[in-house]
Amino acid sequence: MGKRKISIEDIARRAGVSHSTVSRALRDNPLISSQVREEIKQIAREMNYVPNAIAQSLQNQRTSTIGVVVTSIADPFFAEVVEGIEQIAKSAGLNVLLSTSHRDVEQEIAAIDNFHRRRVDGILVADSRISKQQREQVAQIAVPTVVINSQIEDQPEIFYSVAIDDRLGAQLAVEHLINLGHTAIGYLGVGDRSLSNQQRLEGYRMVLRKAGIQQIPNWVAMNDQDNVRANDVTTGQKMLPQLVTAGVTGIFCYNDMVAVGALLACHELGISVPQDLSLVGFDGIALGCYVTPPLTTISQPMLELGRSAMQILLDLLAEKTVENRVLSPCLVKRGSSAPINN
Amino acid sequence: MGKRKISIEDIARRAGVSHSTVSRALRDNPLISSQVREEIKQIAREMNYVPNAIAQSLQNQRTSTIGVVVTSIADPFFAEVVEGIEQIAKSAGLNVLLSTSHRDVEQEIAAIDNFHRRRVDGILVADSRISKQQREQVAQIAVPTVVINSQIEDQPEIFYSVAIDDRLGAQLAVEHLINLGHTAIGYLGVGDRSLSNQQRLEGYRMVLRKAGIQQIPNWVAMNDQDNVRANDVTTGQKMLPQLVTAGVTGIFCYNDMVAVGALLACHELGISVPQDLSLVGFDGIALGCYVTPPLTTISQPMLELGRSAMQILLDLLAEKTVENRVLSPCLVKRGSSAPINN
DNA sequence: GTGAAAGCGCTAACAG
């Protein structure tokens, strides 16, 4: 059980050839006679040779590794996105280096810088919060980078991107509630200044305006003390009462976790969903099917989001021209929304 | 935006020193006068130098990377474990390379072999299914490896490990049901031959035996057609009816997802939980708090499982002596279990 | 077909 692994030189010595011949043989270079090629491969096997990918990377200037930054792995949404990324990466022979940002730009930048030092072939970042100026802080001549659901306005100008259409999602949600006869419709958002939150709110406002429904400030609740984002379930739970007090009969929630929190609050307050109140979530995480009643939601193709981003990255690595993608969410009707109860 | 990144040689040329001086300066080697050290660092900054970790790794024989294999990232249990791993790894300056095995030994071995080629400093594998013989297939002189919740009997002999005490968990669950007055207690398991499933079943049997409760074969349901493991929620949903038919008043479920499936089936069949039937899960995933009624469960310290494993790996890397760990689960009483209804 | 030699970018032993 010696410490140092064996190298092609060790094999070369044993086979009585030069190390370059071994290198060629192992990589099926046609210049080598099949005779010696097989012989060398056999010896390599006997010696339990394990090629050193680090040395290969240094020489080839490719690591066959991509870096992925997400806010948290434990978040079911990102877990699903990463699953999609990994599927495509694996089938392309690429490995995934994973980092978390916890919604903090500094940590996000640190992760990316680290990936640069490690010479990853490409980078994927979800929920990126890097602004134009910060873009320069980040090492120039960056490797191909694709952002997923960018959280900064002008980011598509500086990075390739794939994103969900938040306004469309909001529109589907609110129109669904309107179709059910609701007119007192609230928005239950989160406390950070993320783009998703803003755009879902805008979508909500736009639909109400178009439908000629009056907008009441109290119908929008956003736990924005400290401008920091707490646990989403807790947010939903805490903010629900004020919306109920304000008299809404339907609520569009920022995401499924917030909706679940709202649902829990309803259970505690004895509010029946959907009889007394209709709830619509966003994301389409599995969890939504398991609560009572199951959650009507705007479903994002999470796996597809990861897959698409990874595919764009692959195209970029193959030097193809690529286009940013905007994926459409869709309404999934379940038990938490129903016609208004007159 | 040239292609090749700048190296210490470029800096050396510009600073009029040798590349080794640059190397030393950048790494705060005390031999270098603080005068030139600052000067070199300044130049490096101006030139946007990004050290090449690949070259460093080749030289240092350390990659500062660990490989992690899980069955699936989208599984909330492993997502949490990986979160724990990443926390400790990050604070120790290590990066995480992530792979999935999908509960398949071949894929697990492939992932580990790949990690060996990439010369990771250590490996963590969750739910490992590698047997003693296969251990030899895997490249010898392996890097330090720690398994989390091993799924093969004699694995602790070949790998370091941290695991949950499945028998104890089962014991807590079944004793809880007995304390509530239940005597017709079922076990709802999964269809693969994993150790966890077997040990939870054994724990269940042991407690019943000790309590002098008669054991009815029909009280144990395990979706083992094809010996393959389907979606856990579906398993719970499908298998519940037979246990109910068999007359149980309490069920210990393999894990929370199975329990959630059982709960959904109860909703459909009009069985009230916990009035008609008590349900106990296993794992303690967040989801358990959100269903109606919230799930009584045997909670595993998932984050801690990841953290511990990573800590053991760090100790191994520091050449300390380490000991395998067995963590204890604990009972979390919630709404899905109640005294038997006479 | 195969070998010799250079070099990927860095660290470290050895001289001065």
Next chain:
DNA sequence: CTGTTAGCGCTTTCAC
């Protein structure tokens, strides 16, 4: 204190 010289393990011209 700093420069010279070897490698780390591999791929890849360029000769033969």
